[in-house]
Amino acid sequence: MAGKPKLHYTKGRGKMESIRWLLAAAGVEFEEEFVEAKEDLEKLRKDGSLLFQQVPMVEIDGMKMVQTRAILNYIAGKHNLYGKDLRERALIDMYVEGTTDLMEMIMLLPLQPPEAKEKNFALIIERAKTRYFPVYEKVLKDHGQQFLVGNKFSWADVHLLEAILMTEECKPDILSPFPQLQAFKGRISNIPTIKKFLQPGSQRKPPADDKFIAQVKKIFNI
Structure with missing residues (x-):
């Protein structure tokens, strides 16, 4: 073993x-x-x-x-968190790349000089609200399913929840305009393995x- x-x-x-x-x-x-x-x-x-x-x-x-x-x-x-075929993998990859871009902005913030932090903090919030979270909100609304891809729990869901929680550490009410993401956060957070983590x-x-x-x-x- x-x-x-x-x-x-x-x-x-x-x-x-x-x-x-x-x-x-x-x-x-x-x-x-x-x-x-x-x-x-x-x-x-x-x-x-x-x-x-x-x-x-x-x-x-x-x-x-x-x-x-x-x-x-x-x-x-x-x-088995990477979709059932190439199309699903491509979707998962796209969604993961988006959340990675947002999370990297947040990760780099503490390493930046003080004079840059305020500007970049504001940019993170602006990008989350206008570039990244609207994409996932629309995906969930359009297909009406519990998960981002194939109506099955995948890496994309894990990554999005991580990104949501990181962004909420910057701005606790960031999800207020996004009801689908609020519900998504609740669902994914209650999956037993994630709840434990x-x-x-x-x-x-x-x-x-x-x-x-x-x-x-x-x-x-x-």
């Missing part, structure tokens, strides 16, 4: 958080080995664990997988604070 996947990353969200979300949604238990200092990263590089010298890295099924998208594709495909004490990581940002900058020479 294969062991649990082992995740190598910092003790924060970053690019690994969506991987944590997807494994949790699939009901897969995983272990974490945290990169807490520059020396930890160098050790992984020197022992050949990082194909492109970068984390995230996930040890899974005898592989040391890098590149976030490749890892997510593999987990989604393995656990949302409970205190899970492996879900909190938003980055100043101490963590300072640590990340030191590890990665930012």
